[in-house]
Amino acid sequence: MAALSIGIAATTINFRTSLAPKPPRPRISCSIGWDPEGILGPPQTGHIARREFKRRLESDAEAREAYERQVREEKERRRALRQSRIVPDTPKELIEYFLDTEAQEIEVEIARLRPRLNQDFFAHLQFDLGQLRFAVSKTQDMEDRLIELEALQKALLEGTEAYDKLQADLITSKESLTKILTSKDLKATLLDMVERNELNRSLLTLLDENIANAHKGNQKQAAEFMEKLRGAVLRYMTV
Numbered sequence: 001m002a003a004l005s006i007g008i009a010a011t012t013i014n015f016r017t018s019l020a021p022k023p024p025r026p027r028i029s030c031s032i033g034w035d036p037e038g039i040l041g042p043p044q045t046g047h048i049a050r051r052e053f054k055r056r057l058e059s060d061a062e063a064r065e066a067y068e069r070q071v072r073e074e075k076e077r078r079r080a081l082r083q084s085r086i087v088p089d090t091p092k093e094l095i096e097y098f099l100d101t102e103a104q105e106i107e108v109e110i111a112r113l114r115p116r117l118n119q120d121f122f123a124h125l126q127f128d129l130g131q132l133r134f135a136v137s138k139t140q141d142m143e144d145r146l147i148e149l150e151a152l153q154k155a156l157l158e159g160t161e162a163y164d165k166l167q168a169d170l171i172t173s174k175e176s177l178t179k180i181l182t183s184k185d186l187k188a189t190l191l192d193m194v195e196r197n198e199l200n201r202s203l204l205t206l207l208d209e210n211i212a213n214a215h216k217g218n219q220k221q222a223a224e225f226m227e228k229l230r231g232a233v234l235r236y237m238t239v
Contacts, residue, residue, distance in 0.1 A: 016099040016148060078105060087113065091124035098152055110159040117160050125153055169202040176203050177210075180229065190236045199237045204230060 082105065088094050094116060101109050110117065132138070132146040176198045183189035193199050207230040214223035 078102070078108075081105075082108065082112075087116075091121045094121060095125060095128070095149070095152070098156065099148060106155060107159060107163075110156065111163055114160065114163055117156060122153075122157070125149065125156075129153065169200075170206070172198070173200075173202040173206045177206055180233070186232065190232060194236050199233055203233060204237075207233065 081102075085097075088097050094113075098106070098109065129146065129149050132142055132149070135142060138146075176193060179193070179198075180186065180189060190199070207226055211223050211226045211230065214220075214226060
């Protein structure tokens with residue numbers, strides 16, 4: 001079943017239009033409540049409404065099936081759109097590319113185009129910002145453009161920082177898992193890793209992925225071993 005903690009608004013917007021001050025402004029909802037066919041009645045907000053939405057999905061097979069279908073269709077729409085887009089060659093064009101990217105796709109595009117988000121790109125973006133900030137006379141279009149580029153710069157800097165940290169954590173977690181799997185004395189290894197602060201949530205996430213893959217591949221013994229290993233890691237993390 002699709003994750004119930006994520007809702008997707010029926011209206012999609014790109015990074016550029018999300019900053020437009022002109023009403024009406026479409027919204028991207030990050031809460032449960034996506035119901036484009038009106039299956040669950042008028043949209044509601046708040047914790048109680050979300051719990052009610054989840055309860056009704058769990059108890060209503062038809063509503064659950066419709067919700068899952070809509071999620072699959074939305075994922076397919078985004079995938080098809082992503083594949084249809086042509087990545088530009090220059091920093092100037094790449095800025096426009098990100099401004100025209102749907103807000104929900106920004107993180108995906110940052111991961112996909114991380115090598116292009118280099119010093120040259122950010123230098124070009126900073127130059128454009130400087131030209132707008134220190135212009136002798138500014139038009140409304142220039143003011144709007146400045147707001148767009150400032151917001152884009154912030155999103156891309158934060159996004160690349162988060163992506164790089166995630167990749168570093170993933171590499172470290174793989175190394176930690178290898179150390180555990182090849183250890184001849186699991187208890188001593190885990191205690192040593194505790195002292196080195198190498199037992200963390202990233203390692204647990206990696207173990208969870210391995211457990212899920214083992215279950216998916218009908219590898220019962222491997223799944224059971226990984227689950228026991230996860231329990232040991234978690235126990236030592238909380239020591």
